[in-house]
Amino acid sequence: MNNKEKLNNPKSDYWKSVFAITWKDLSSELRSRELLSSMLVFSLLVIVIYYFTLELDIKTRSAITAGALWVTFSFSGTLGLNRSMAIEKDRGCLDGLLLAPVDRSVIYFGKALSNLAFMLIVEIIVIPAYAMMYNINLFIPGFLFVTLLGSIGYIAVGTLLSAMSIQTRTRDVLLPILLFPLLIPVLIAAVKASNGFLLSLTWTEIMPWLNILFVYDVIFISVSFMVFDSIVEE
Amino acid sequence: MIEVKGLIKRFGLKNVLAGMNFSAIPGEFVVLLGPNGAGKTTFLRILSSLSRPTLGNVTVAGYSLPSQAAAVRMRLGVVSHMPLLYGDLTAEENLRFFSKMYNINGMDQRITEVLSLVGLSTRRKDMVRTFSRGMQQRLAIGRAVLHDPEVMLFDEPYTGLDQEASEMLDGVLQNVAAAGRTVVMTSHDLARAEDLGTRFDVLTKGRIGNSIHKNDLGGQNLLSYYKSVLSG
Amino acid sequence: MAPQPKLLKFLNVLSVLLVAVGYYLSIFYAPTEKVMGNVQKVFYFHVATAWVGMLGFILAAAFAVFYLKSKDMKWDSYGLAAVEISLVFFFITIILGSIWARPAWGTWWTWEPRLTTAAILELIYLAYLLLRQGIEDPEQRARFGAVYTLLGGLSVPLTLVSIRLFRTIHPVVVGGGGSEKMGMTDTMVFVMLYSIVAFSVVFVNLYWHRIRLGQYTEKIEQLKLRINQ
Numbered sequence: 001m002n003n004k005e006k007l008n009n010p011k012s013d014y015w016k017s018v019f020a021i022t023w024k025d026l027s028s029e030l031r032s033r034e035l036l037s038s039m040l041v042f043s044l045l046v047i048v049i050y051y052f053t054l055e056l057d058i059k060t061r062s063a064i065t066a067g068a069l070w071v072t073f074s075f076s077g078t079l080g081l082n083r084s085m086a087i088e089k090d091r092g093c094l095d096g097l098l099l100a101p102v103d104r105s106v107i108y109f110g111k112a113l114s115n116l117a118f119m120l121i122v123e124i125i126v127i128p129a130y131a132m133m134y135n136i137n138l139f140i141p142g143f144l145f146v147t148l149l150g151s152i153g154y155i156a157v158g159t160l161l162s163a164m165s166i167q168t169r170t171r172d173v174l175l176p177i178l179l180f181p182l183l184i185p186v187l188i189a190a191v192k193a194s195n196g197f198l199l200s201l202t203w204t205e206i207m208p209w210l211n212i213l214f215v216y217d218v219i220f221i222s223v224s225f226m227v228f229d230s231i232v233e234e
Numbered sequence: 235m236i237e238v239k240g241l242i243k244r245f246g247l248k249n250v251l252a253g254m255n256f257s258a259i260p261g262e263f264v265v266l267l268g269p270n271g272a273g274k275t276t277f278l279r280i281l282s283s284l285s286r287p288t289l290g291n292v293t294v295a296g297y298s299l300p301s302q303a304a305a306v307r308m309r310l311g312v313v314s315h316m317p318l319l320y321g322d323l324t325a326e327e328n329l330r331f332f333s334k335m336y337n338i339n340g341m342d343q344r345i346t347e348v349l350s351l352v353g354l355s356t357r358r359k360d361m362v363r364t365f366s367r368g369m370q371q372r373l374a375i376g377r378a379v380l381h382d383p384e385v386m387l388f389d390e391p392y393t394g395l396d397q398e399a400s401e402m403l404d405g406v407l408q409n410v411a412a413a414g415r416t417v418v419m420t421s422h423d424l425a426r427a428e429d430l431g432t433r434f435d436v437l438t439k440g441r442i443g444n445s446i447h448k449n450d451l452g453g454q455n456l457l458s459y460y461k462s463v464l465s466g
Numbered sequence: 467m468a469p470q471p472k473l474l475k476f477l478n479v480l481s482v483l484l485v486a487v488g489y490y491l492s493i494f495y496a497p498t499e500k501v502m503g504n505v506q507k508v509f510y511f512h513v514a515t516a517w518v519g520m521l522g523f524i525l526a527a528a529f530a531v532f533y534l535k536s537k538d539m540k541w542d543s544y545g546l547a548a549v550e551i552s553l554v555f556f557f558i559t560i561i562l563g564s565i566w567a568r569p570a571w572g573t574w575w576t577w578e579p580r581l582t583t584a585a586i587l588e589l590i591y592l593a594y595l596l597l598r599q600g601i602e603d604p605e606q607r608a609r610f611g612a613v614y615t616l617l618g619g620l621s622v623p624l625t626l627v628s629i630r631l632f633r634t635i636h637p638v639v640v641g642g643g644g645s646e647k648m649g650m651t652d653t654m655v656f657v658m659l660y661s662i663v664a665f666s667v668v669f670v671n672l673y674w675h676r677i678r679l680g681q682y683t684e685k686i687e688q689l690k691l692r693i694n695q
Contacts, residue, residue: 013337016334016337017334017335017337020331020334020335021331021335023331024320024323024327024331027323027327028320028322028323029322031322031323031361032322087320091316091317091318091319091320091321092314092316092317092318093318093319093320095284095312095314095316095318096318096319096332096377097335098283098284099282099283099284099307099310099312099318100307100332100335100336101304101305101307101308101335101336101337102304102335103304157617160613160617161614161617164597164610164613164614165597167601167606167610168597168600168601168610169599169600169601169602170596170599170600171600174593174596174597174600177592177593177596178593178597178614181586181589181590181593181618181621182590182617182618182621183621184586184621184625184628184629185621185624185625185627185628188625188628188629188631188632189628192631192632208631209631212624212627212628212631215624216621216624219620219624220617220620220621223616223617223620227534227613227616230534230609230612230613231609231610231613233284233285233286234279234284234285234286234605234606244605245603245604245605246603246604246605246687247604247684247687247688247691248691
């Protein structure tokens with residue numbers, strides 16, 4: 001049969017399968033909206049809570065904005081990662097994916113891309129909301145670029161670890177505990193670089209942080225790519 | 235075709251499968267029987283490339299595991315007691331997704347064929363979460379035959395099905411098996427197993443202890459054969 | 467139970483002696499540092515325990531890679547042993563660090579890069595132990611543990627770099643030559659190097675014991691299994 005001769009997947013088939021997984025997640029989410037709505041409501045709640053707990057007056061605001069946003073993204077991110085992996089695990093769909101004649105890394109990249117999409121959608125809504133509520137200009141290309149770089153690093157590790165934590169007895173409780181200590185470089189660098197752009201510092205002050213983000217993203221995407229099969233195969 | 239020689243699967247220090255030998259040829263419908271914990275599910279997970287053998291030779295559809303897993307997966311269809319389907323997608327979207335994963339040509343036509351094979355043509359555009367357990371299970375079979383596999387594995391396909399749904403499933407399973415495929419099924423439902431199977435293997439303590447062809451059962455029914463095997 | 471090999475027994479005694487002598491050297495032999503006074507003496511054990519913690523950390527990461535390559539369970543138990551010992555020694559390092567920090571910087575805790583990294587590493591180790599606890603199948607536990615150790619091993623250097631860029635007030639002990647470099651006399655350097663050697667021996671000794679403990683645990687599991695069958 002024709003489809004059986006195509007076994008030695010050329011590259012186009014590899015990405016076709018990756019996008020098939022991502023597309024499947026997005027269209028499924030478009031219908032249920034469970035994951036995005038819980039991430040969004042949670043994020044907005046956190047932002048409101050900041051106002052009262054941190055007493056964000058005008059002065060502290062500008063210094064704390066990037067940090068406040070990244071704390072929000074990190075916490076709501078774990079909600080999304082857990083949900084996205086639970087969908088695969090609960091009806092045995094992960095087995096269904098593993099039974100398909102695709103490389104295991106296809107599954108990793110497919111899930112990572114949809115997780116990234118979810119995170120970016122949340123950020124696209126939360127950042128303007130924050131900007132509006134605290135009257136601060138966040139539409140600075142550099143700032144948005146840093147947010148993207150940071151999110152990529154976050155999702156690269158988060159997708160891998162969520163595949164791991166979902167298979168343990170403690171499940172979703174474990175994910176933030178595993179994830180956050182590994183994220184410290186991303187959080188420091190993203191917050192510092194964002195602040196750099198928000199306070200319009202010079203490039204020489206911002207560049208080291210961008211470098212750390214780049215390096216982190218590259219390292220963790222490649223390592224996750226290499227070890228993902230150890231996570232899903234018995 | 236399935237060939238298994240000296241298969242050992244160890245979990246920690248425990249040998250779940252202890253030097254198991256097994257073979258099945260095209261056209262055969264083998265039912266694996268055995269008490270809980272005998273290793274039936276573990277065996278099927280190894281055949282389906284989801285679990286690696288600790289030791290031993292496993293060949294499925296002419297390719298060996300785990301080294302040629304991708305080739306095996308292309309020729310293998312699995313139905314388990316879990317539906318392996320996405321609740322928030324329609325029947326068609328589910329099949330479309332898996333068709334892409336299997337890189338199937340003429341996707342639309344194949345999906346239509348498969349849906350009518352499992353009797354779900356009218357529910358094509360409905361979300362899987364609205365399906366009854368029996369319908370989900372039939373769609374799961376549809377998903378498993380999308381790529382016209384040579385070997386099929388059914389792991390307790392009747393779990394959670396009522397009488398009517400089980401009867402419908404019987405028909406579908408028979409159709410699927412009839413196409414000259416090699417089929418291995420585990421089931422606790424001996425009456426159904428007796429109807430469907432052409433051979434019955436009893437798995438105890440990680441090995442095939444006894445095996446009998448349907449024709450050799452004689453007047454005896456499968457239940458009494460199974461009981462006599464287990465008791466002595 | 468096999469008796470302890472002679473070399474191990476020798477190491478037991480040697481470890482105790484070396485640490486006792488190290489204690490003597492740092493308290494009585496090494497000169498009192500002019501600015502810091504007596505509290506500076508925790509420095510010798512602080513550096514030595516940090517070194518041992520580091521050693522355990524590097525070994526754990528290496529064993530994780532070996533495990534993922536070979537799937538041989540022995541690397542898993544070696545890795546776990548390294549993590550556990552490293553966990554304890556970094557803990558001692560942090561405690562000694564805060565004893566030092568109190569008079570030096572007027573606070574029990576400073577967000578000094580290396581100290582902070584050690585604390586984050588402790589959190590990674592605790593997460594690692596929680597992860598292992600949540601998994602029944604030993605083989606899966608080994609795989610997940612190895613992957614997590616590997617990720618930790620990669621992120622920690624980046625963490626250190628980021629925190630260092632973030633701020634630094636730690637005296638640079640070796641190399642660097644920053645403005646806060648401590649004035650170390652030759653005797654001080656000698657005691658520091660001695661402590662590092664002494665604690666390395668303690669590390670080997672403990673590690674050996676931990677490996678033996680792991681082997682006995684496995685044996686008990688085996689016997690239990692035999693009884694149940």
